[in-house]
Amino acid sequence: MTTIDAPAATFDSLDPATGAVVGTHPIHDAAAVQDAVDRARAETAYWQGLGFDGRKKSLVRWRKLIARRMEELAALMARETGKPAGDALLETALAVDHLAWAGSHAEKVLKRRSVSPGLLMVNQAASVEYRPLGVVGVIGPWNYPVFTPMGSIAYALAAGNTVVFKPSEYTPGVGEWLAKTFLEAVGRPVLQVVTGYGETGAALTAAGVDKVAFTGSTATGKRVMAACAETLTPVVIEAGGKDALIVADDADLDEAADAALWGAAANAGQTCAGVERVYVHDRVYDAFLERLVRQAKELEAKPGGQVGPITMPSQVDIIRRHIDDALARGGRALVGGPVPEGARFVQPTVLVDVPEDSLAQQDETFGPTVTVTRVKDMDDAIARANGTRYALGSTVFSKDHGMEIAQRLKAGMTAINGVISFAGIPTLPFGGVGDSGFGRIHGPDGLREFTYPHAIARQRFKPAIALTTFRRTAKEEKQLTRVVRGLYGRGRA
Structure with missing residues (x-):
């Protein structure tokens, strides 16, 4: 098992109902966070090499493990957040359901598919697929410390990315539990966790990840965006609401x-x-x-x-x-x-x-x-x-x-x-607009959120009218004009 060296500094997670210490966790500094991202980067070839079917099988093993130990996770969640045990169980159940959907539908949503080339480019075969970005950094909230970050973690993993997860400082034990059970189920540190305060999250945004998925307040979301802008790192922001x-x-x-x-x-x-x-x-x-x-x-x-x-x-x-x-x-x-x-x-x-x-x-x-x-x-x-x-x-x-x-x-x-x-x-996308953020988790949109589209145009036969060449003639340009006018210019506007 590969682990991040624990720093000397630690912090406690507390039971909000009583103030009792639930657990003690390391404060990962910028160097430790960078180490985690580098380790995740080293795992991308393995994880992507499994293909959709191999990743699905890995996520099924993780899903089954979580399902068998739901009460354990819910009890930890209840202690760290103070929420009733029944609510924590419901949250865990929903997260497992989303994990199952993401793993079983990633191939259908993301695999290469043919698209229409249009009338003017009919000599081309056109296709698009959605490729994993690489390493995704997930900064999670404390209010739903399993369900909400899993909306990014599960979908990013299913899409072929490795993940470094920074849970809230109020629920670090939950984040560590998820990473440990993933390692137990899969055997590779494809999902890693770093714990600490805001500085740890800031270090994650600056550590060279390929996308950041953030859930939290609008004000903090703006700071995350500003930090990511320095390196043109894309973000998905799930911020506040006033529903x-x-x-x-x-x-x-x-x-x-x-x-x-x-x-x-x-x-x-x-x-x-x-x-x-x-x-x-x-x-x-x-x-x-x-x-x-x-x-x-x-x-x-x-x-x-x-x-x-x-x-x-x-x-x-x-x-x-x-x-x-x-x-x-x-x-x-x-x-x-x-x-x-x-x-x-x-x-x-x-x-x-x-x-x-x-x-x-x-x-x-x-x-x-x-x-x-x-x-x-x-x-x-x-x-x-x-x-x-x-x-x-x-x-x-x-x-x-x-x-x-x-x-x-x-x-x-x-x-x-x-x-x-x-x-x-x-199957439904989750996210907002305005000060509630942008981007989507869940559903097909949530899978595509952690990918980039790769388009391919392949010539099947030579075009009737050569367009993309310096050999194009005035006669061909007139033919093009007649074709476009005939296709799109008839009738009254």
Whole structure:
């Protein structure tokens, strides 16, 4: 087994509910990160040489190992993040499903295929394939430390790349577990992990990787982009969100309220594509709100409960500031309220009468809070839903007009009569626009994200009209003009 020499400096991962030490991990400096990238580079010939079928078999072995040890991974995840064990199991299951899809569909999506050469180049045979980039650096988040980075890791590996993974400093144990189990299943360090703080991630962006996949805040994503720009290293950025849920007047209100609460408070609200704003048609506003408030009052953030602690201590201050700003500007908390100093848990909070330009409506809160706003019609709801600089996910509840409303939303993804369902479907791309980032993980787009297209044009027979030669004559140019005019210039504009 090849390992990176552990540096003297270490750091602890902590249980956010208690502050207890979960594990101690090395802080990899720039030299150690470069060593990891060099080792990954040395593995590219082996990994690419396996071909699609060989990589599929390797990923199947890894998938089976993870599936057999799901409870072990989920328990570690729950300790490092504080999320309920059941939520950690669900996250692991979804990650395994995506791993299975990526490994089994990479060949179909990426292999060389014929494409039409067009009428003017009919003498050519045209084809394109998608080739692996080489070494992909993945910088993962702490809120979904398995599912989210695996959306890059699994797809990059299936596409033929080797990977160096830098997990969040809050969940380093999860990252190490993934790399160790991969080595156990495959026997080669095709997937490696480096741990540490922001400096370790910065070192990864400067270590000569062929692409960086980053998930985190918009502000940090901008810094990652700036660093990668120095070497023209391409990036895929999955940043923040301020996702809206729209409730039409024909919605199933019980289901809509349940989805709004789960979307807002699951994982203690620490979900980039979670529900932070709800816009409800005037006709059903009161009935919806009654259901949401009743359900929210039955939910409590506490040790061993369905809502866990806030994983990153500094996030508590952001949540507190957003709630305080909403209340100071005329908003009301029907459930929950101001966050006490020193709190590790934030109670589910339902805010109403919150101004549209407030922090709670415009900035990512990343806590178990939700604003509920009355709207006169769906035009009003859509305008408000589209009214932030974020555009990641969205949700619509309507029995008859879901598609009509969804198609007018500015967002990378939309769920109709469900919540965040798009994330669990391996065939759908996941990602946003605007301050929510760009590029895609998951699905065929996610496989192609970690490749470059290689196009080939092969002459099958000599052309009727020679175009790409200095021997081209004026007569042939006139023939070309007649052909183009005949093909594309007939009829009225």
